[in-house]
Amino acid sequence: MKRLLAMFAFLPALAWADFTLTSPDAPAESTLSDKQVYIGYGCNGGNTSPALKWQGAPAGTQSYAVVVHDPDAPVEGGWYHWIVYDIPASVTTLATGAGVSTGAKVPKGAVQGLTSFGGKGYGGACPPIGHGRHRYNFVLYALKVKQLKLDEYATPAEQEKAIQAASLDQAKFTAYYQR
Known part of the structure; x- marks a missing residue:
């Protein structure tokens, strides 16, 4: 047994725990609640970002980024x-509620970028009526840099591209909504 363990001694940097992202407010594969639905465009939800929790980040993680994206939106590139x-x-x-547009509830140093709604902060689910069930992908990126240094007016796609370029790993889950 000692010999077998010695054979794998070169692997100490590997994380045996998975990098995971969860939410008590929007569990994976669940339907988003009215609390996470947008206010506007005919939707009357609470427009409140769900709580997110993660663990098992890879070695070398300097910061994190969160991207919530609807790939089923009827616009090119989906909806951020x-x-x-x-x-x-x-x-x-x-x-819960960290995504207020003022940025007052995100951790110190964190930056909220522009979304497809044209503003900063969390914008809840609001797919077109009768368009079917939409996927809302919650993705947490472990980044190899402390700061991305993005222009404050960078488009959502530009932000995601920069985030992916600096990514060490990602954890994600999907929730759903339709109206």
Whole structure:
């Protein structure tokens, strides 16, 4: 047995725990609640970002980014509902409602980027009536940089491209909504 363990001694940097992202407010494969639905475009939800919690980040993680995206939206490239980056590596949660547009509830140093709604902060689900069930992909990226240094008016696609370029790993889950 000792010999077998010695054979794998060169692997100490590998994380045996999975990098995971969960939400008590929007569990994976669940339907988003009215609390996470947008206010506007005929939707009357609470427009509140769900709590997010993660663990098992890879070695070398300097910061995190969260992207919430609806690939089923009837626009090219889908619809970006929330982008927040430069989340310090010491942070492992975002509280319910952290996505307020003022940025007052994200961790110190974190930046909320522009979404497809044209503003900053969380914009809830609001697919077109009768368009079927939409997927809302919640993706957490572990980044190899402390700051992305993006232009504050970078498009959602530009932000995601920069986030992916700096990514060490990602954890994700999907929730659904239709009207």
